[in-house]
Amino acid sequence: MARKYLTQAELLDEMENFEDSDDSIRDPDYMDFSADESDSDDVSDDRIELTDDDNVSHSTVPVKPASLIWSHNFQAISGVLFTGNEGIQGQLLQNNEVTPVDIFFTIIDANVLELMVTETNRNASQVLGSNIRTRGHRMTRWKNTDMDEMKKFLGVILFMGIVNFPKIECYWKLDNLYYHPLMHKIKMSYNRFSLLLRCWHFVDNSLPRDGNDRLYKVSPLVDAVVANIQKVYTPGKTVAIDESMILFRGRLQFRQYNPGKTNKYGIKIYKLCTPNGFVWNFKIYCGNDPTIETLDKPGSVVVTLGEKLLNEGRLFITDNWYTSIPLAIYLKNRNTDLCGTLRKNKKFLPKDVVNAKLKRGESFAMQANNITVLKWCDKRDVLMLSTCQGNGMTQAATKRDPEKTKPNIILEYNKGKQGIDISDQMSSYYSCLRKSLIWYKKVAIELIAGSVIVNSWLIFNELCPGKNIRQLEFVEQLLHQIFQFENKTTDSQPGTSNNHCLQEIPRKADGTLRRKRCHVCYNKNKEDRLGFCCKAHKTSEY
Numbered sequence: 001m002a003r004k005y006l007t008q009a010e011l012l013d014e015m016e017n018f019e020d021s022d023d024s025i026r027d028p029d030y031m032d033f034s035a036d037e038s039d040s041d042d043v044s045d046d047r048i049e050l051t052d053d054d055n056v057s058h059s060t061v062p063v064k065p066a067s068l069i070w071s072h073n074f075q076a077i078s079g080v081l082f083t084g085n086e087g088i089q090g091q092l093l094q095n096n097e098v099t100p101v102d103i104f105f106t107i108i109d110a111n112v113l114e115l116m117v118t119e120t121n122r123n124a125s126q127v128l129g130s131n132i133r134t135r136g137h138r139m140t141r142w143k144n145t146d147m148d149e150m151k152k153f154l155g156v157i158l159f160m161g162i163v164n165f166p167k168i169e170c171y172w173k174l175d176n177l178y179y180h181p182l183m184h185k186i187k188m189s190y191n192r193f194s195l196l197l198r199c200w201h202f203v204d205n206s207l208p209r210d211g212n213d214r215l216y217k218v219s220p221l222v223d224a225v226v227a228n229i230q231k232v233y234t235p236g237k238t239v240a241i242d243e244s245m246i247l248f249r250g251r252l253q254f255r256q257y258n259p260g261k262t263n264k265y266g267i268k269i270y271k272l273c274t275p276n277g278f279v280w281n282f283k284i285y286c287g288n289d290p291t292i293e294t295l296d297k298p299g300s301v302v303v304t305l306g307e308k309l310l311n312e313g314r315l316f317i318t319d320n321w322y323t324s325i326p327l328a329i330y331l332k333n334r335n336t337d338l339c340g341t342l343r344k345n346k347k348f349l350p351k352d353v354v355n356a357k358l359k360r361g362e363s364f365a366m367q368a369n370n371i372t373v374l375k376w377c378d379k380r381d382v383l384m385l386s387t388c389q390g391n392g393m394t395q396a397a398t399k400r401d402p403e404k405t406k407p408n409i410i411l412e413y414n415k416g417k418q419g420i421d422i423s424d425q426m427s428s429y430y431s432c433l434r435k436s437l438i439w440y441k442k443v444a445i446e447l448i449a450g451s452v453i454v455n456s457w458l459i460f461n462e463l464c465p466g467k468n469i470r471q472l473e474f475v476e477q478l479l480h481q482i483f484q485f486e487n488k489t490t491d492s493q494p495g496t497s498n499n500h501c502l503q504e505i506p507r508k509a510d511g512t513l514r515r516k517r518c519h520v521c522y523n524k525n526k527e528d529r530l531g532f533c534c535k536a537h538k539t540s541e542y
Helices: 008-018 090-094 100-107 110-130 147-162 168-172 190-199 219-232 297-305 325-333 408-429 439-463 471-483 519-523
Strands: 238-247 265-273 279-284 315-318 337-341 363-368 371-377 381-386 393-395 405-407 502-504 532-534
Touching: 090 100, 090 219, 090 439, 100 219, 100 439, 100 471, 110 147, 110 190, 110 219, 147 168, 147 190, 147 439, 147 471, 168 190, 219 279, 219 439, 238 297, 238 408, 238 439, 265 297, 265 408, 265 439, 279 297, 279 439, 297 325, 315 408, 325 337, 325 371, 337 408, 371 405, 371 408, 381 408, 393 408, 405 408, 408 439, 408 471, 439 471
Parallel strands: 238 315, 315 337
Antiparallel strands: 238 265, 265 279, 337 381, 363 371, 371 381, 393 405, 502 532
């Protein structure tokens, strides 16, 4: 079949219409990491494409972002009215004298402890039954644990976060360099702790499972803890969504590399946080996340994490990997606002804003259907999107520039985004992670010793505003209550009396040394004969 070539007039017409075509804008699933600094945010390099089989249909108002008409004429935007609940919920409000241990074991409640105890005992039984052990093997000394011992086990893990030694066995050493009296008061030996850590488990390995479920080892624990967190606290109007990393360099199918994070290698988790750092939702990235109809994968993550908070007038803060025009329209249809940074290669953005050439301090914005896209130049160009702010500016004076102004969108974003950074910072202060731990135990420890501790501390300070203690003091009080002992000083030892001193045994008449059996040695059936004896142990019988 002969090819049909375009005429010169048709070619000119195609070239004129090329800039108006949607195909001239890159697909949002393609992440251009060679872009300039205006696109630099904490972004993971691994973006996994999903097949159509992974898509999850989600009923919503049909969105047509390509039909938006962008204009320079701005209308006043006030955002959606917040109608949801906010603050601490449940029985904690009824406790007038709440303590750190009350809050901690409201989140790590009896159901979570029972899950740990049951599956740990089951796992130990399976380990003992699967292999032939020698008589001296550590596992042969296994005895089933209970909830009280599991609380003590968690307490030891938390203690290792505030007192750091290079190896776990160092906590039980009698060497003066490592000796700590606590480990010899709680009645848990090193061998017992090692056995519990070896068998610590959260799921029955014998049950059939989906071969594609990569998180089955830790999903029951994460689901139970997150459900308890959401029962005791409800976020306010503003929440932030971003990703964090749990340090892990071992072999794992869904291990990630993110050069923008402090922990560059590890397990990526998505978190939904309040501006004060309270982690309300927690999701582990395993490489096969489903997508929602009309949204890309980043937008689907936002909706999945905040599903229970939609339709109540909240404001979601996101970075440039998540923010997009389709997500803004979707959330607006669910009575929720969006504010975040943008990548210039996202689809459906107004080209006049993306291509605007600005000097430092200048801004340029356009609006369509209550969606504002703004470009502002400070040290570099920044693209922003908001459904609750226009192009207004507010004075933000600094020492160098008292007359400096910033867009309201920037101020709104910075105020809400700090929650993720605060959460990561607080969780890192007293980390008790160890290199030798398997991945799902690291996730469990990060969840309990990181997010749960920080959340419990924030709740305690909100319930007891007069105390307002630091995080370290909160953990110290929690450990005292878990181990059930008072913080008392060591009793002073009585002084040595004059009777407790060595005295030479009287010599013979010719001056030779006389050796006799010591009174204490005699009682111990020792045959040692000495020329000196303690005055207090001296008897008439030499």
